[in-house]
Amino acid sequence: MTTSFYDRVAAELVDIDAQGxxxxxxxxxxxxxxxxxxxxxxxxxxxxxxxLGLAGDERVVQAGIEAQQRWGAGTASVRFICGTLEIHKTLERAIADYLGFEDTILFAAAFDANGGIFEPLFGAEDAIVSDSLNHASIIDGVRLCKAKRYRFANSDMDELESRLKEAREAGARNIVIATDGAFSMDGYIARLKDVRALADKYDALIMVDDCHATGFLGPKGRGSYAHHGVEVDFVTGTFGKALGGAMGGFICARKAVVDLLKQRARPYLFSNALAPAVCGSSLEAIRIAQGxxxxxxxxxxxxxxxxxxxxxxxxxxxxxxxxxxxxxxxxxxxxxxxxxxxxxxxxxxxxxxxxxxxxxxxxxxxxxxxxxxxxxxxxxxxxxxxxxxxxxxxxx
Structure with a gap:
């Protein structure tokens, strides 16, 4: 058996360690x-x-235990086969109502939400304009999509406008601006008021990853867009941070968008449904967060x-x-x-x-x-x- 592959892996690990x-x-x-x-x-x-300090909160823990006792450890299935429980629908309704959207689709991880949003909604005729500091999951999600890609320097509104103008002049059918609501490595909050103004000027949609904002930014913790008092088209988020600290992701959007994602989003179609314990804990965390x-x-x-x-x-x-x-x-x-x-x-x-x-x-x-x-x-x-x-x- 050849050892060249394993030798290369070992050498790369040594190099990583040498660089600290x-x-x-x-x-x-x-x-x-x-x-x-x-x-x-x-x-x-x-x-x-x-x-919000809710990951170890006894109420959140007990809500998860009670959900697991009622619904079991998991569904042993994806959602569209026999994996949709009543508690999944309850959680989808709760997060949509909390964040002010028509509907929600759940994912096993927030990474999957960002990985699954672009490809079903945008094709080769469309354009995605992405902030340079966006999370790796957005970058990977964009790569899976055939839409034309544009990039602008972090929160640089002049460059964003230039990219939007390029996309519009190139004949893009739909343009979506993709940005973190709060950039995870730096703690910067996106300039969503300015993004909203440019989106209106160039007839673009706005997608915001609010993983590091939901629950604590804006009125009642509704997120970065609420912090700035603007509306956006799609919000992705997680139950793995402020809202209980477990895991799982979601996309909030109009009902028709969610309906299409439930038919076409591959991470949703081919992943087991979110565990009942996660749903129970997340519901309790949402209850606390919005009060x-x-x-x-x-x-x-x-x-x-x-x-x-x-x-x-x-x-x-x-x-x-x-x-x-x-x-x-x-x-x-x-x-x-x-x-x-x-x-x-x-x-x-x-x-x-x-x-x-x-x-x-x-x-x-x-x-x-x-x-x-x-x-x-x-x-x-x-x-x-x-x-x-x-x-x-x-x-x-």
Whole structure:
């Protein structure tokens, strides 16, 4: 048997490690929350997408248990064969009503939602104009589609207008602008008011991935488009972040669009239906998020982000500007990011260094993320640990 393939794989792993790009998995021995158990120790967790702190909430957990007890572990089927449960329809109605759309289609993962939205809706006669910082799932979804592709620099409205003009002059039947609502590696919020104005000018549709916005941005946490007070055509999102932290994705749109996606979207047609436990937990998380308690959690999240950002800036760290609870600590060097993350874990703070290919080369960082479940004391302890380690490593 030839060994050349395996030799090449081993050599590539060695090269990845030499560049400081290895991404180790650290095993967590507790529920997700502001404090987790790693390596037999309790550490502060500042790198989860648990924005509202609901992933370990007992009500969310129990709702999932009750759903599994009633509906079983899973459907053992895709939706159109014998995999559509009443709870799937309930969840589709709940998220559509919450976000203000006619209908919703569920997916096993948010990656699948972005992977499945373009190909059924747009063909070779159409055009997709995509932000350069869009999530990998959007990029892959666009690649699966035969529509002509255009790209514009992150939130550069002049370049977006140029691409829209090119597409329109090239005779595109339909144009869709695709953008993250909040860009996951940087914490930037898309300029959707300006995007809306250009879409109206060039008769374009708007698709927004709101995975890092649903539940906590905008009035009642309805997302980035609600934050800006505009309407969009398609919203993709997840139950794996603010809305319970489990997994699963969705697309919200007009009913006719959802009906077509249910006939043609391959990740929907060829994947098992979302597990009942995920549906139950997500329904409870939506209930909490859209109520008065959700308002209180969003206020706490905003206060936590402001406190952390101010303290880290005062300590001398280079942070990307913004108002999102994603707050990247910029370091540049991949090995330095890994070393600082390891030093912080020793000090009782769990964060992760991000490097290529997750972010561009030379733009390594530690992406810190706030949660409504963090206390001010958690934040102050984390800033102190960053400051001590940063001074020891010459970062500040």
């Amino acid at each position: 790009l290895t991404k180790p998995e650290r095993v967590i021995a507790s529920r997700q929350g502001p404090v987790i158990e790693v390596g037999g120790r309790q550490v502060l967790n500042f790198c989860a997408n648990n924005y 008065d308690e959700g308002d209180a959690l969003r206020s706490q999240l905003t206060a936590n982000a402001a406190r952390y950002r101010a303290a880290m800036t005062a300590a001398g760290f280079d942070l990307l500007a913004g108002e999102h609870p994603i707050i990247p600590v910029m370091l540049g060097d991949a090995k330095l990011a890994q070393t600082l993350a390891a030093r912080l874990l020793e000090s009782g703070v769990y964060v992760i260094g991000f490097s290529f290919p997750v972010v561009p080369r030379g733009a390594a960082r530690i992406r810190t993320q706030m949660s409504a479940a963090h206390s001010f004391d958690h934040i102050d302890q984390t800033v102190a640990a960053f400051t001590t380690a940063g001074r020891e490593l010459g970062v500040i």
